[in-house]
Amino acid sequence: xxxxxxxxxxxxxxxxxxxxxxxxxxxxxxxxxxxxxxxxxxxxxxxxxxxxxxxxxxxxxxxxxxxxxxxxxxxxxxxxxxxxxxxxxxxxxxxxxxxxxxxxxxxxxxxxxxxxxxxxxxxxxxxxxxxxxxxxxxxxxxxxxxxxxxxxxxxxxxxxxxxxxxxxxxxxxxxxxxxxxxxxxxxxxxxxxxxxxxxxxxxxxxxxxxxxxxxxxxx
Amino acid sequence: xxxxxxxxxxxxxxxxxxxxxxxxxxxxxxxxxxxxxxxxxxxxxxxxxxxxxxxxxxxxxxxxxxxxxxxxxxxxxxxxxxxxxxxxxxxxxxxxxxxxxxxxxxxxxxxxxxxxxxxxxxxxxxxxxxxxxxxxxxxxxxxxxxxxxxxxxxxxxxxxxxxxxxxxxxxxxxxxxxxxxxxxxxxxxxxxxxxxxxxxxxxxxxxxxxxxxxxxxxx
Numbered sequence: 482x483x484x485x486x487x488x489x490x491x492x493x494x495x496x497x498x499x500x501x502x503x504x505x506x507x508x509x510x511x512x513x514x515x516x517x518x519x520x521x522x523x524x525x526x527x528x529x530x531x532x533x534x535x536x537x538x539x540x541x542x543x544x545x546x547x548x549x550x551x552x553x554x555x556x557x558x559x560x561x562x563x564x565x566x567x568x569x570x571x572x573x574x575x576x577x578x579x580x581x582x583x584x585x586x587x588x589x590x591x592x593x594x595x596x597x598x599x600x601x602x603x604x605x606x607x608x609x610x611x612x613x614x615x616x617x618x619x620x621x622x623x624x625x626x627x628x629x630x631x632x633x634x635x636x637x638x639x640x641x642x643x644x645x646x647x648x649x650x651x652x653x654x655x656x657x658x659x660x661x662x663x664x665x666x667x668x669x670x671x672x673x674x675x676x677x678x679x680x681x682x683x684x685x686x687x688x689x690x691x692x693x694x695x696x697x698x699x700x
Numbered sequence: 701x702x703x704x705x706x707x708x709x710x711x712x713x714x715x716x717x718x719x720x721x722x723x724x725x726x727x728x729x730x731x732x733x734x735x736x737x738x739x740x741x742x743x744x745x746x747x748x749x750x751x752x753x754x755x756x757x758x759x760x761x762x763x764x765x766x767x768x769x770x771x772x773x774x775x776x777x778x779x780x781x782x783x784x785x786x787x788x789x790x791x792x793x794x795x796x797x798x799x800x801x802x803x804x805x806x807x808x809x810x811x812x813x814x815x816x817x818x819x820x821x822x823x824x825x826x827x828x829x830x831x832x833x834x835x836x837x838x839x840x841x842x843x844x845x846x847x848x849x850x851x852x853x854x855x856x857x858x859x860x861x862x863x864x865x866x867x868x869x870x871x872x873x874x875x876x877x878x879x880x881x882x883x884x885x886x887x888x889x890x891x892x893x894x895x896x897x898x899x900x901x902x903x904x905x906x907x908x909x910x911x912x913x914x915x916x917x918x919x
Contacts, residue, residue: 545910548778552771559767562784569785646881654877661877662868665884691764 486551489543493564494620496540500571501617501681503533505610507578508674512606514585515667516599518592526582533575540568556688563688567620570677570684574613577674584663593663595656598648605641605671612638612678619685631682638675642668705770708762712783713839715759719790720836720900722752724829726797727893731825733804734886735818737811745801752794759787775907782907786839789896793832796893803882812882814875817867824860824890831857831897838904850901857894861887
């Protein structure tokens with residue numbers, strides 16, 4: 482039977498997985514809001530970010546509380562450190578999805594994304610969702626193999642990000658400065674979102690193996 | 701007399717302060733490289749970021765090592781958690797300074813910054829330096845009063861960031877899309893740099909008081 486202390490550690494995992502679910506939904510809906518110029522959906526993403534922040538605050542409180550009452554060692558201490566970092570990354574991913582939704586809101590009733598970029602942005606949203614889904618399943622299962630895959634999966638986002646700049650910089654760009662600024666920022670938000678998902682997966686590797694992913698892949 | 705364990709904890713502070721010094725120099729030189737289109741200086745910022753990464757890797761190794769050998773509790777455990785977070789923020793600030801330098805390198809021999817934006821970018825660089833200097837002195841002295849000031853100091857960066865967008869979006873913008881993209885990204889890099897400096901200061905507050913800055917300022 483598990484004691485209350487280990488129940489609390491397990492509860493951290495449950496909360497982190499819940500955070501991945503929320504920030505996945507946030508980036509998915511933000512992408513739709515952006516492409517469909519859907520103000521209602523954008524507002525919903527923006528207001529729901531509070532929930533992510535609230536869960537992260539609970540994760541932090543619960544960790545500081547655990548540390549005050551217990552003296553976590555070895556894998557428990559690694560869990561606590563990893564949970565703090567994963568929580569911070571997921572909280573940031575919520576912010577980034579919110580940033581995307583804010584661009585959608587700012588340009589409503591227009592779409593911030595010119596037609597020839599819709600496919601790339603849609604794909605960036607899909608890659609972001611795939612990464613966070615995988616990160617969430619790694620957090621739940623502590624599967625190191627899958628966690629290590631995220632580094633390569635993230636390359637897809639980098640390729641899409643470069644494609645975006647290529648269109649922006651092309652001599653036939655005809656939308657002027659404002660959409661260029663919007664797309665530059667949007668591209669950066671997706672790229673950062675993906676990067677934080679990779680960091681979550683890296684912390685699963687650390688949690689399980691006690692080593693940084695770099696050391697593990699080098700083995 | 702202090703024991704070896706506490707000497708190691710103290711050494712963490714020394715390393716973190718050294719990181720603030722390095723990323724301050726990096727953003728200072730990156731700003732100059734950007735405004736003067738100085739390729740040599742840009743290259744130097746880009747290659748020197750390795751040193752920041754190396755110190756952060758040492759901080760991490762030393763922390764994981766401490767945790768494996770000791771059972772840090774109370775303020776020592778807070779120091780370890782704060783050091784991990786501060787190290788991660790400082791490492792990111794190094795990356796952001798490097799990003800600024802990379803824009804300078806990309807546009808050389810031109811300057812990426814149009815004449816009417818030079819003053820704002822220069823000021824963003826100065827605010828960034830001021831913030832990291834203050835953060836570094838808080839890390840060294842553990843002075844909570846000063847750490848709490850950084851939140852307000854960061855408002856100056858937000859004002860400069862908004863001013864940048866105002867110029868970019870003005871109807872008389874005559875530089876086209878490429879410089880608009882550059883300035884959008886540069887502005888974001890400075891803004892994020894400042895944000896991470898604020899987070900370092902917040903961790904000093906946590907380290908000393910055991911509370912998040914929000915709770916402290918509410919007292």
